[in-house]
Amino acid sequence: MKLRGTVAAALASAGILLAGWQTGTQVNGISTVASSTTATGTTGATGSGSSGAGSSGAGSSGAAGSSGPTGSSSTSGSSGSSGTSGSSSSSGSGSSSGSGTYKGNTVQTRFGPVQVQITVANGKITDVTALQLTNTDGKSIQISNRAAPLLRSKVLAAQSANVQTVSGATITSNAYLTSLQAAIDAANL
Amino acid sequence: MNTQLLPAVPAASSSGRPELSSTKRPARGWFARQYRRRMLRADLLTVIAWASVAAAVALWLADGGATNISSPAALFTAAGIVAGLAGMDLVLLMLLLAARIPFIDRTIGHDRALEFHGKLGKPSLYLLLAHGLLLVIGYGMAEGLDPVSESINLWVQVPDMWLAFVSMALFIAVVVTSLVAVRRRFPYEFWYVVHLLTYAAVATSIPHQFSVGGLFAAGTWQRWYWLAICIYTGSALVYFRILEPVLATARHQLTVARVESVAPGVVNIVMRGRKLDQLAGTGGRFFIWRFLAPGMWWHPHPFSLSAEPVFTGPDSQGTLRVTVRNLGNGSAQLLRLRKGTKVALEGPYGLLSTAARTTNKVVMIGAGIGITPLRALLETTPFAPGEATVLLRGHTEGELYLGSEILDLCQARGVRLFHLTGPRSRTKSPWLPEDAVRNGYSLTSYVPDVADADVYVCGPAAWAANVIADAGKAGAPEEQIHHERFNW
Amino acid sequence: MQRTSNPLVGAGKTILKARTFECMGTVIGLTMPVDFLTEGQPGLVELAAATAVVERLFHELDETFSLYRPDSEASRLARGELKLPQASARMRERYAEAHEWRLRTEGAFTPERPDGVLDLSGIIKGHAIGEAGTSLLALGRGDWCLNAGGDVLVSGSPHPGTAEPWKAGIVDSADRRTLITGYALGGNSPHTAIATSGSAERGEHIWRVGSSAEFIQVTVAAADIVTADVLATAIVAGGTRMLDRAAGGWDVAVLAIRADGSMLATPGFQPA
Numbered sequence: 001m002k003l004r005g006t007v008a009a010a011l012a013s014a015g016i017l018l019a020g021w022q023t024g025t026q027v028n029g030i031s032t033v034a035s036s037t038t039a040t041g042t043t044g045a046t047g048s049g050s051s052g053a054g055s056s057g058a059g060s061s062g063a064a065g066s067s068g069p070t071g072s073s074s075t076s077g078s079s080g081s082s083g084t085s086g087s088s089s090s091s092g093s094g095s096s097s098g099s100g101t102y103k104g105n106t107v108q109t110r111f112g113p114v115q116v117q118i119t120v121a122n123g124k125i126t127d128v129t130a131l132q133l134t135n136t137d138g139k140s141i142q143i144s145n146r147a148a149p150l151l152r153s154k155v156l157a158a159q160s161a162n163v164q165t166v167s168g169a170t171i172t173s174n175a176y177l178t179s180l181q182a183a184i185d186a187a188n189l
Numbered sequence: 190m191n192t193q194l195l196p197a198v199p200a201a202s203s204s205g206r207p208e209l210s211s212t213k214r215p216a217r218g219w220f221a222r223q224y225r226r227r228m229l230r231a232d233l234l235t236v237i238a239w240a241s242v243a244a245a246v247a248l249w250l251a252d253g254g255a256t257n258i259s260s261p262a263a264l265f266t267a268a269g270i271v272a273g274l275a276g277m278d279l280v281l282l283m284l285l286l287a288a289r290i291p292f293i294d295r296t297i298g299h300d301r302a303l304e305f306h307g308k309l310g311k312p313s314l315y316l317l318l319a320h321g322l323l324l325v326i327g328y329g330m331a332e333g334l335d336p337v338s339e340s341i342n343l344w345v346q347v348p349d350m351w352l353a354f355v356s357m358a359l360f361i362a363v364v365v366t367s368l369v370a371v372r373r374r375f376p377y378e379f380w381y382v383v384h385l386l387t388y389a390a391v392a393t394s395i396p397h398q399f400s401v402g403g404l405f406a407a408g409t410w411q412r413w414y415w416l417a418i419c420i421y422t423g424s425a426l427v428y429f430r431i432l433e434p435v436l437a438t439a440r441h442q443l444t445v446a447r448v449e450s451v452a453p454g455v456v457n458i459v460m461r462g463r464k465l466d467q468l469a470g471t472g473g474r475f476f477i478w479r480f481l482a483p484g485m486w487w488h489p490h491p492f493s494l495s496a497e498p499v500f501t502g503p504d505s506q507g508t509l510r511v512t513v514r515n516l517g518n519g520s521a522q523l524l525r526l527r528k529g530t531k532v533a534l535e536g537p538y539g540l541l542s543t544a545a546r547t548t549n550k551v552v553m554i555g556a557g558i559g560i561t562p563l564r565a566l567l568e569t570t571p572f573a574p575g576e577a578t579v580l581l582r583g584h585t586e587g588e589l590y591l592g593s594e595i596l597d598l599c600q601a602r603g604v605r606l607f608h609l610t611g612p613r614s615r616t617k618s619p620w621l622p623e624d625a626v627r628n629g630y631s632l633t634s635y636v637p638d639v640a641d642a643d644v645y646v647c648g649p650a651a652w653a654a655n656v657i658a659d660a661g662k663a664g665a666p667e668e669q670i671h672h673e674r675f676n677w
Numbered sequence: 678m679q680r681t682s683n684p685l686v687g688a689g690k691t692i693l694k695a696r697t698f699e700c701m702g703t704v705i706g707l708t709m710p711v712d713f714l715t716e717g718q719p720g721l722v723e724l725a726a727a728t729a730v731v732e733r734l735f736h737e738l739d740e741t742f743s744l745y746r747p748d749s750e751a752s753r754l755a756r757g758e759l760k761l762p763q764a765s766a767r768m769r770e771r772y773a774e775a776h777e778w779r780l781r782t783e784g785a786f787t788p789e790r791p792d793g794v795l796d797l798s799g800i801i802k803g804h805a806i807g808e809a810g811t812s813l814l815a816l817g818r819g820d821w822c823l824n825a826g827g828d829v830l831v832s833g834s835p836h837p838g839t840a841e842p843w844k845a846g847i848v849d850s851a852d853r854r855t856l857i858t859g860y861a862l863g864g865n866s867p868h869t870a871i872a873t874s875g876s877a878e879r880g881e882h883i884w885r886v887g888s889s890a891e892f893i894q895v896t897v898a899a900a901d902i903v904t905a906d907v908l909a910t911a912i913v914a915g916g917t918r919m920l921d922r923a924a925g926g927w928d929v930a931v932l933a934i935r936a937d938g939s940m941l942a943t944p945g946f947q948p949a
Binding site: 004005006008009010012013014016017019020021023024025 | 232235239240246247250251252255256
């Protein structure tokens with residue numbers, strides 16, 4: 001009798017775990033991520049198939065720290081490794097010098113799962129954004145406030161139109177005389 | 190003394206379960222079927238328990254947790270999360286086991302439920318400790334911090350984490366004080382109060398489960414599942430441990446009618462109340478009594494009824510009786526209970542009853558004050574004349590409490606009765622008197638077909654263990670031996 | 678040269694007017710929208726009065742904390758003529774505050790110079806701006822923009838009664854006559870303060886933690902000016918690690934420029 005119960009319990013548990021696993025592998029079906037692209041446009045040293053399980057260390061994982069001298073960046077963002085816990089990258093296949101936007105694997109951080117979006121242009125990663133997947137109070141500020149590379153652009157410069165004041169490193173009274181701020185103040189005097 | 194023995198009133202079955210409505214032996218195979226049904230329920234509980242742990246881990250698997258492990262930090266983090274899920278699930282199981290849920294009680298009995306509850310204590314604590322440690326290491330590795338700095342980081346920066354640390358400390362305190370070695374050093378009341386901290390430990394652990402990490406974030410189906418099981422557990426605790434006893438106390442309105450001496454140090458406490466038909470047929474099961482007098486109300490007493498309720502008026506008004514022995518500490522005050530004292534009750538609990546029956550034959554073996562619950566069971570459990578045997582053990586005839594009542598019952602129902610008095614045997618079968626063993630008597634001498642009977646054993650723990658050992662040697666399988674462990 | 682704000686552009690009858698004064702080695706300017714049609718000359722007088730209040734406040738603090746004045750309390754402390762326990766309550770409070778920031782930034786911001794002198798200037802300017810802001814609000818002025826040598830604190834809107842935010846331009850470290858971008862202060866955003874720290878202008882007055890001079894200019898927008906000021910200084914000193922800690926631990930927007938001209942920015946500075 002006891003055997004019957006134990007066997008039934010073992011089977012039921014195994015079944016449940018299997019169902020969970022199956023669901024899990026389907027959830028992460030997305031993503032091809034050029035996990036590392038260098039100036040020569042070759043794909044990263046990972047190259048292992050599917051959705052990231054067991055991908056090798058090069059160019060992946062926040063824990064190892066961000067960009068190395070080769071310029072490959074991890075999907076945790078090139079601004080540094082703090083804040084994400086482990087795991088990321090799925091490896092890319094092909095797309096050695098692709099351009100476009102790619103969604104990376106979901107990364108488990110203590111603030112919840114975060115998915116990164118990478119913009120690649122001419123084989124170089126030009127932008128890494130964290131897509132917000134969880135929005136739990138103040139934590140979403142923390143995780144989504146990661147610094148990312150910023151490119152100068154017309155759009156960026158356009159933000160500086162019609163300013164009423166200027167912020168720059170502190171200038172001496174003399175330097176002020178030839179500063180932008182002085183020009184604005186003069187117009188308002 | 191002669192007590193009025195009215196014919197057993199059909200037990201009002203409030204749960205729709207098939208109840209036996211007379212003391213006559215029921216149709217052939219009924220008890221065997223009852224036993225099979227009970228075993229199915231037991232297996233169901235086993236499956237539910239293990240499946241719930243698997244489900245907790247499966248929640249994380251379904252979220253894609255296992256497919257994201259690509260670095261040592263991620264491995265530690267994943268292990269930490271899984272440990273936490275399993276640990277919390279075990280904690281919920283422990284709470285459910287202690288919640289006195291009727292389904293569990295009438296399947297495995299309250300004492301075995303508490304036994305499992307105790308067994309889960311250390312594993313759950315280890316899992317929770319692992320959860321904390323592994324996560325602190327994992328998160329720390331990802332951020333380039335050592336575990337201590339990471340812990341401080343978590344405490345300071347992440348909301349609800351300080352509560353989680355508090356919860357951890359409380360859990361450790363509860364489990365440590367529950368270790369037998371530690372428990373022995375402190376009075377029962379101290380250990381009980383510390384044990385109540387479990388509720389605080391669970392409560393403080395809950396916020397961070399829902400707010401930290403993404404598995405139970407708002408919008409995930411996992412969140413609903415986790416909420417559901419937490420709420421269910423909380424509701425079960427509130428309903429079965431608090432609400433039902435309050436309702437029962439209000440329903441029966443028990444007051445102490447009189448306290449009468451039975452033997453030196455042993456008294457009958459007779460209580461008056463109403464709607465007692467609902468308490469009929471509970472012979473052998475125990476209630477938890479609280480006598481609401483100053484200095485006594487906080488002391489819970491687990492006693493069985495020593496006789497079926499006696500009905501004296503409309504609305505099933507009547508009297509209940511428990512027979513208790515002065516064991517020191519709380520029970521000394523019982524001897525001086527005043528008439529009219531209100532009584533609060535919880536229960537009935539326990540599987541020392543007809544619900545545990547598996548066969549048609551019955552054997553009851555009792556010693557000392559353990560005889561009294563058997564006396565009530567004897568009044569109601571069904572069997573045919575000649576199919577029951579009662580063995581009463583005591584140092585003297587005077588210690589065979591309620592002896593004359595039992596004699597009357599046995600005569601009325603056709604039960605073989607043996608009084609076994611005298612000093613204990615020093616050789617084999619120490620539960621039997623020296624005289625009996627020397628004359629070559631053993632259990633099978635009194636009950637030749639004990640291997641085919643349900644054997645109810647009630648008495649001091651060590652003595653009972655000897656009885657059970659002998660019954661086993663005589664061929665009675667484990668499921669036919671019924672004994673309530675009162676160590677809790 | 679970049680086009681700057683044209684005060685007559687936009688609806689409303691208010692015009693932005695500014696007054697400046699020198700203090701703490703730099704120029705401090707107060708800009709307020711003045712309603713000429715209804716207030717007229719009295720509006721300007723009020724601006725002058727408000728500026729006077731702010732100026733007095735700055736001078737008071739400068740007298741106590743400036744290391745460039747030989748008779749200030751700070752200088753006397755530096756020379757050893759005064760011990761910290763005997764210093765004024767104000768001095769000790771600011772000292773404690775500076776040390777709290779040191780803890781919070783894990784040493785990236787510190788009031789202690791390598792030569793052992795206590796330099797609270799990193800805190801004092803921001804503190805002065807904050808106090809000035811409080812005084813302005815107490816005077817009943819709800820719309821103003823206070824710029825002290827590149828540190829800005831605002832209240833209300835350049836067009837009073839609207840939700841239009843103040844806009845601050847961020848100087849390009851490579852060419853200080855150009856603006857890289859702008860940031861909206863006030864309005865619907867909780868950020869009403871912005872501060873920029875860097876080595877471009879006044880010389881290397883930021884003592885670096887570690888050897889890598891990673892950022893040459895850092896701008897931080899925050900809800901209060903001392904936070905913005907301290908964090909900007911701390912990030913210049915502490916590099917990327919401090920930037921991540923700041924972005925993760927405070928509600929701020931950060932723009933950081935490296936020596937090679939490349940930039941890092943939190944979402945607040947990314948073009949929408």
